[in-house]
Amino acid sequence: MDVSDDQANDRVEHILRRLEPLADLAKNWDIEISDLLSEFLETTLHYTGSFHSAASVVTRSANVYGKKVDALYATALSRVKQVAEDSR
Numbered sequence: 206m207d208v209s210d211d212q213a214n215d216r217v218e219h220i221l222r223r224l225e226p227l228a229d230l231a232k233n234w235d236i237e238i239s240d241l242l243s244e245f246l247e248t249t250l251h252y253t254g255s256f257h258s259a260a261s262v263v264t265r266s267a268n269v270y271g272k273k274v275d276a277l278y279a280t281a282l283s284r285v286k287q288v289a290e291d292s293r
Contacts, residue, residue: 216248217258224265230276238266 220241227233245262 213248217245217262220245220248221258221261221265224262224269226265226268226272230272230279233269233272233276236269238269242266 223236223241224238227236242262245259249259
């Protein structure tokens with residue numbers, strides 16, 4: 206896919222906006238990290254972007270993934286506490 210530098214910059218900015226972690230932990234599950242990383246890779250294969258953009262994509266992906274792990278942990282902990290209380 207051949208894209209101009211401006212088009213590639215626009216796509217990278219779109220990806221970065223989509224990778225903003227959300228305050229609502231449950232809504233972070235709606236962010237498809239792998240799809241966005243694939244789109245970023247496809248965009249940058251034919252475009253020499255900045256290291257800063259690549260670092261931002263990786264950092265934001267990790268942040269969203271971390272939010273997903275936090276949400277899963279909170280849910281699991283809540284269920285364990287609930288089972289413990291129910292068994293008393």
